[in-house]
Amino acid sequence: MSNVHQFTSKDLILETACNWISAIDRGLSKDEKEQFTLWMMQSNAHQDALYELAHLWDEISVLNELSNLFPHRNSKQPKKRWLVSTSIAASLFAALMVCSYLLINLENGYSQQLAKVNYTKIYKTKVGEQATYALPDGTIVQLNTNSLLEVAYSKGRRQLLLNRGEGRFNVAKDASRPFSVMAGNKSFTALGTVFNVQRNTSSDLELVVTEGKVMITDPSVAVDASDFKAYQSADKNADKIRQINANIVASGEKAVIEQSITKPITQLSIDDVERDLAWQNxxxxxxxxxxxxxxxxxxxxxxxxxxxxxxxxxxxxxxxxxxxxxxxxxxxxxxxxxxxxxxxxxxxxxxxxxxxxx
Missing domain, CATH: 3.55.50.30 (Phage tail protein beta-alpha-beta fold)
Known part of the structure; x- marks a missing residue:
């Protein structure tokens, strides 16, 4: 339950990459090497950021700015050469160190761990814009106006974060990788499903299910493949559902969440469904x-x-x-x-x- 993927902004990734290059330049401790390895294998975006910054390292203006923004953690070993003409040598050294650690990771079998992160991407629409996307597993996502969606697929889980807006999810079936959409302070896990999530605020959400079932939980509840079949066959009164304080919403039903509280599930008429989902047309x-x-x-x-x-x-x-x-x-x-x-x-x-x- 603790291996929920953390969505990280590009700015934070770049900041972390800068800190790692600085640490590599002065030398990593054993613990830092392990932490660096774990960070690198979390996402291709982390690797791209390291390489991008390594290429920029020989631009002295950028180097000076980085030295101000991200000072060395170990003040006992100051590096005066950051501000002098030997910055090119420092850049080559840092780049070589990055490449060396990546090669060590691969030689130690970390390539298999890196392969677990199969797909990460951000999708967004402008005000008044609607767009449809096909994800690598065959899932179809349709985003409504002014929406922002982060997608992170790993070997054991498919997780999406709806930062704002509204989306329709026609989920490709894959029992080995449960599919969950996090919005505000709720998580919606597909149990063989087509469903629509509208995020009004972090605590006010709406869910409409048009096929299959969806389980609503707190984001801290991570559904593993081993749990998936049990949840899929469970009804709303099952002990397993009650233990995690979840709600089950079936096809033709709607859940309204206000101030983080899930209201009683309602049955929708065909006209109700058409009205709620008219935006898709x-x-x-x-x-x-x-x-x-x-x-x-x-x-x-x-x-x-x-x-x-x-x-x-x-x-x-x-x-x-x-x-x-x-x-x-x-x-x-x-x-x-x-x-x-x-x-x-x-x-x-x-x-x-x-x-x-x-």
Whole structure:
């Protein structure tokens, strides 16, 4: 349960790589060699960062900046040559040391460990953009507007992190590598599944399952292949599910999580499913929502923001089908059906008022 993959930003990877090059240059202790080996075998991105920085090492301006940002850990052995013309020799030495350690790792059988990390990538969409991606295992991911997804596949697990936005996951079956999507402070594990996760905030999430089942847990619960079949066949009342405080959501059901608390699972009608997932066809469907809620949803797909002139206007119930991002069409429909007028204030703000004339 402790080998959950940690998602690391590029900036943090580069910072760590700088620290390792500095440490290699002054000499690694036995413990540091082990830590360096483990860090290098975690991801190809770690190796790429080391090589990139090694190539930059002979740029004296970069070298000086690195020496300021990442000073030597061992102050008893200062290296004056960082700031002098012998920096090129230092760069070659550091690069050779990096290569030497990589070769040692391979000779000691670490190549097999490195091979466990099969795939890592970041996918993202802009405001108003939707995109579909095929992952190496055959899983299809469709991202909604303004979404950010990190993917990390290893030999024993497929883990994804939805940093923001919304995604639909058509999961390729592979019992040897469980598939989990982490969003906010929840983890959604596919049990042979097509499902949709919407992240509103870190503690407010929505899950809609359209095929199979999904198990909701805390992110600290890592599902291994040995556990997968038991979870897959378990129902929501099984002891194994209760032990990890999990919830099971089946096809045609929806889970709403508010303030980190999973509300009672609800059964959806076909119309409910079509409305919740209309974005996958580039559409928005409203069926009696308050105008304020409908406009908040519209705003996810555009830079336009709406100001309502009154609480009465905000509470008007609206219904209809709109193309995501089509602000002009929405405003025209509001004017035609509800006598709601609009006025643009600046480039991205629209004020709405209701015509009360008889």
């Amino acid at each position: 580039g559409m928005l469907v409203f069926n009696g929502e308050p105008l304020s809620d409908a406009l908040n949803e519209v705003s996810r797909y555009t830079s336009t923001r709406f100001k309502l002139s009154s609480e009465e206007l905000a509470s008007i119930k609206v219904a209809g089908v709109f193309k995501a991002g089509d602000v002009a069409g929405l405003l025209e429909s509001l004017h035609t059906n509800f006598a709601i007028n609009h006025e643009r204030q600046g480039k991205h703000t629209v004020t709405l008022t209701q015509n009360t004339k008889s």
